[in-house]
Amino acid sequence: MSDHRLPHEKGFHISWDQIHRDSRALAWRLDGQGPDDGAWRAVVAITRGGMAPAMIVSRELDIRTVDTISVKSYHAGGGKADKQSDAEVLKSPDADLMGDGTGILIIDDLVDSGKTLELVRELYPNAHFATVYAKPKGRPMVDTFITEVSQDTWIFFPWDMALQYVEPYRGTD
Template structure:
């Protein structure tokens, strides 16, 4: 998380993600899609949940690698698709600055593009989203976090102030 760009943090649990995807699906249930195209990697899990909720069996991927730490403007399409997206649902977890979304939108101009979360800079590139978050908010997705043991409070309070236990 870049300290100069992100000033807020939003942690999404597995339960919250599932609830949010189901809420997004309520907006999509009346539509008939040929299949789903997930944008890897962030779109994989939302796409799987949407596929279940909408009973879609055909799932494809667009695989894009970005080089944020080396080159701010370089995106590499690792795997594309052989259609323009007509009748397909394009899924990603988040639209942020819109760099990836713009590249995928160019590849699949006729797809219906949805994200679970959207930031203001990228929001105009998607057809639907569920929740808007601030541009300076870092989203912690559940697949990026681990579960760690936390000592009971009473044990934490028994430890000396220097953090060493005797």
């Protein structure tokens, strides 16, 4: 019997409460680990998924300098699950702020294959890369993470979901 599950059938559903708790846990793990007497100079969110965790980490660690880097590494699969393509930077953070990345926390929600972080790491080799969730293929690209999930798990983030009515499995009366 072969396994013909769709991505959502081995899903890991993350609520807003859970991403908040896990992002706070990430902040606690990063607290005091920066190169400047434990401090970090700035947080850079990888858009779009890294924005919510970066906001929480920057709040928890009282880091007021926050920027973004926008990297596109997925494209729509024409009705199928998204497929990865070559990563490209669409928007870079402030160059004077970044330098080689020393003292910078780069935050994303998830590392999957590692392509996105590999590209960003080439640009900022001394930055510290942190994600809330990590899959095995991408784990070598991350310095700090909270939860590892299997490579074939599809993570459903709260910003990708909507609440809606679902018909009961048996009958409607």
